[in-house]
Amino acid sequence: MKEIEKRSLTGVVYIFLMLAGAAIHPLIFVVVFGAFLYLTQFEFYKLVETAGNSPRKTTGLTLGLLLFLISFGMVNNIIPTRFYLIFILALMVIFLFEAFSKRRGILQNSAVTLTGFVYVAIPFSLLNFMVYPGYPYSPEFNAKILIGVFFIVWMYDSMAYLFGSKFGKHKIHKTISPNKSWEGLIGGAVFALAMGVVNALIFGQLSMLNWILVALLSVISGTLGDLFESIIKRRLKVKDSGTILPGHGGLLDRFDSLLFVIPVVYVWLNLSGNLL
Structure with a gap:
C-alpha cells in the first residue's frame, strides 16, 4: 500500500472512531476515549523514557484512567462530586513510590509521571463534562459541542497544512517546527472561523458569537499545543511519538492540539455560562 493511501485510510479510521465515540452512546464514548487516554x-x-527518565508508568496510567472513569461516573450521577478529593491523596502516591525506591532522580521521575497525568489525563477527563453540558442538573448525553470542536480543530489542521505547503514562506519558529508557517496559520484560522459559523448553523447549542470565539480559542491553543509537543520531540530527538497510526505517527501526535484546546474551551464555556 502506498504511503498516501495508508495515511488516508488511517485518517478515516481515526476520525470514525472519534465521531463514533462522541456521538453514538455514552458507553461507546467511555470505551473509545478511555482507550485513547491510556494509549496516549x-x-x-x-x-x-528515551531521555533517561523513569516515570512510574503503571501508577500514572492507573490514576489517569481512574480520573476519567470517576469523571464519567460523576456526570452520570453515579459517583458523588466529592470523589475528586481522593486525587489529593492519590497524587501523593507518586511521590511516595519514588521516595521509598532505590532509583535515582526521585524528583525528576515524580515530575514526569505527574506531567503525563496533567498533560493527558486531565484534558481527556474534561471531555466527560463537555458531552454532559447540563451537569449537574441534567445527566443527558449531548456531544454536539464536542463534535463541533473536533470539526474546528480538524479544519484548522488540514487547511493550515495545505496553505503552509503551497504558500508558506515565513516560518513561525524555524528551530522548533520548521514546517509551520504564518501563512499556514492564517489560512487555517480563516477556515476554522468559518467552521465555527457552520457549527452554529448545524449544531446550535452555542450562539454564533460563541462558536466563533471557540474557533478562535481553538486556533490559538491548538497551535500552542502542537508547538509544545514539537519542542518535546525536538529536544528528545525523535520524529514521532509512536507508530500506532500508520502514516501519522502516534496518538500523541494526533491529540497534541486537542490536549490544549479542550481545557481552554472548557474553561471558556464555563466562564461564559454555556455549561451549567
Missing part, C-alpha cells in the same frame, strides 16, 4: 499517556511515558 503511555506514549508520553515511553517518549520521556
Whole structure:
C-alpha cells in the first residue's frame, strides 16, 4: 500500500472512531476515549523514557484512567462530586513510590509521571463534562459541542497544512517546527472561523458569537499545543511519538492540539455560562 493511501485510510479510521465515540452512546464514548487516554499517556511515558527518565508508568496510567472513569461516573450521577478529593491523596502516591525506591532522580521521575497525568489525563477527563453540558442538573448525553470542536480543530489542521505547503514562506519558529508557517496559520484560522459559523448553523447549542470565539480559542491553543509537543520531540530527538497510526505517527501526535484546546474551551464555556 502506498504511503498516501495508508495515511488516508488511517485518517478515516481515526476520525470514525472519534465521531463514533462522541456521538453514538455514552458507553461507546467511555470505551473509545478511555482507550485513547491510556494509549496516549503511555506514549508520553515511553517518549520521556528515551531521555533517561523513569516515570512510574503503571501508577500514572492507573490514576489517569481512574480520573476519567470517576469523571464519567460523576456526570452520570453515579459517583458523588466529592470523589475528586481522593486525587489529593492519590497524587501523593507518586511521590511516595519514588521516595521509598532505590532509583535515582526521585524528583525528576515524580515530575514526569505527574506531567503525563496533567498533560493527558486531565484534558481527556474534561471531555466527560463537555458531552454532559447540563451537569449537574441534567445527566443527558449531548456531544454536539464536542463534535463541533473536533470539526474546528480538524479544519484548522488540514487547511493550515495545505496553505503552509503551497504558500508558506515565513516560518513561525524555524528551530522548533520548521514546517509551520504564518501563512499556514492564517489560512487555517480563516477556515476554522468559518467552521465555527457552520457549527452554529448545524449544531446550535452555542450562539454564533460563541462558536466563533471557540474557533478562535481553538486556533490559538491548538497551535500552542502542537508547538509544545514539537519542542518535546525536538529536544528528545525523535520524529514521532509512536507508530500506532500508520502514516501519522502516534496518538500523541494526533491529540497534541486537542490536549490544549479542550481545557481552554472548557474553561471558556464555563466562564461564559454555556455549561451549567
